Amino acid sequence: MPRTIRLLIAYDGSGYHGWQRQRQGEPTIQQELETRLAALCQQPITLHGAGRTDAGVHALGMVAHFHTSGTMPLAAFSKGLNALLSADIRILGAEEAPANFHSRFSxxxxxxxxxxxxxxxxxxxxxxxxxxxxxxxxxxxxxxxxxxxxxxxxxxxxxxxxxxxxxxxxxxxxxxxxxxxxxxxxxxxxxxxxxxxxxxxxxxxxxxxxxxxxxxxxxxxxxxxxxxxxxxxxxxxxxxxxxxxxxxxLEKIHYSPQIFCPLAPCSQPVAP
The missing domain is CATH 3.30.70.660 (Pseudouridine synthase I, catalytic domain, C-terminal subdomain)
Structure with missing residues (x-):
């Protein structure tokens, strides 16, 4: 059964055209993460965010999830991704989530x-x-x-x-x-x-x-x-x-503890 992995993400949106993948090919947070996740997991990945942010908007506690059939340890989804990503996107935590968890709808x-x-x-x-x-x-x-x-x-x-x-x-x-x-x-x-x-x-x-x-x-x-x-x-x-x-x-996404035990976002700005 595929695993559901939930990520807590911080990013500096200054150089991106928002969260959502764009048809025109402009750089976006979702596209950057999906590209790195696909390389890490050796399979195509679709990342589902808790919401969308516009061009130039930042996040301290964006939540997103994806499904994978891989068995790699959770550390690979935080430390491994951070090693692949540019410094303006950081993975603050990764957790296994219940199969019915959805970053947006939960x-x-x-x-x-x-x-x-x-x-x-x-x-x-x-x-x-x-x-x-x-x-x-x-x-x-x-x-x-x-x-x-x-x-x-x-x-x-x-x-x-x-x-x-x-x-x-x-x-x-x-x-x-x-x-x-x-x-x-x-x-x-x-x-x-x-x-x-x-x-x-x-x-x-x-x-x-x-x-x-x-x-x-x-x-x-x-x-x-x-x-x-x-x-x-x-x-x-x-x-x-x-x-x-x-x-x-975007500081924090709120979830019910009964559905998911939330990771705590950082409280400091992405940059001074």
């Missing part, structure tokens, strides 16, 4: 983090890992908006235009549940901020549009009281700008 939710810097001059070394949003930022301004956004809503206003067939039937459409949103300073460094979102699922570019809108509120460019009206319009043009991809990190 997941209960995800946590994303959006990092940004509001000072006047951004250091060159951080430009791929933080959005630069210069200007005064007051996190307390966000509190009324966060209270509105947490919960179950139709988040059409925070979805990339044209990314979903609005006429399709079935499924849950644009309805998602956010259980927590927070905005905190980073390591007491002036002007460095992180917004974290935990929810049962996210629409295309939803975190980046939410982040762009919240940053505008924190900088006084729009009022927090607008959040309810933005949700109600179900119109992308009502929300704020789409924050740059460079500040976004």
């Amino acid at each position: 997941a209960l939710g995800k946590t994303y983090r959006y990092d940004f810097f509001t000072g006047p001059v951004q250091l060159p070394g951080s430009r791929f890992y933080q959005a630069h949003c210069p200007g005064p930022f007051v996190p307390e301004r966000l509190e009324p908006a966060l209270a509105v956004l947490v919960g179950t809503h139709d988040f059409s206003s925070f979805e990339r235009s044209g990314s979903r067939d609005k006429e399709a039937t079935g499924g849950r459409g644009a309805v998602r549940s956010l259980s927590r949103i927070s905005c905190v300073p980073v390591l007491a460094r002036p002007g460095h901020w992180s917004i974290r979102f935990t929810g049962d699922g996210f629409l295309r570019q939803m975190v980046r549009i939410l982040s762009g809108t919240l940053i505008e509120i924190g900088q006084g460019k729009r009022r927090a009281e607008e959040a309810a009206a933005i949700l109600a319009t179900r119109d992308r043009t009502a929300a704020g700008h789409t924050a740059p991809a460079c500040g976004l990190f």
Whole structure:
């Protein structure tokens, strides 16, 4: 019976066209991993990720699984892969998973983090890992908006235009549940901020549009009281700008312990 192997993956997405394999042949995280896994396992491998990340987006705790008939030890899927991969992709752990485990469909939710810097001059070394949003930022301004956004809503206003067939039937459409949103300073460094979102699922570019809108509120460019009206319009043009991809990190995929004992993702950025 084929084995189900689950990987915990961190990557710097700066040089990739996102997670998902592309027909045009642009480099992607999935394609790079599948190529290395095929060489390691001596068989074609299809890697199933817990979700997709866009070009330039990073991950600290992406989960993916694949099936193999090989008998090689688990260490080969971490140490062996890391020896084959470029330094911008790391395997943090590998485990045997139950046959019915699926990285995407077994997941209960995800946590994303959006990092940004509001000072006047951004250091060159951080430009791929933080959005630069210069200007005064007051996190307390966000509190009324966060209270509105947490919960179950139709988040059409925070979805990339044209990314979903609005006429399709079935499924849950644009309805998602956010259980927590927070905005905190980073390591007491002036002007460095992180917004974290935990929810049962996210629409295309939803975190980046939410982040762009919240940053505008924190900088006084729009009022927090607008959040309810933005949700109600179900119109992308009502929300704020789409924050740059460079500040976004997929931090963790959440699973039930009864289904799978989760590996712990690293808590540090991929690069300074």
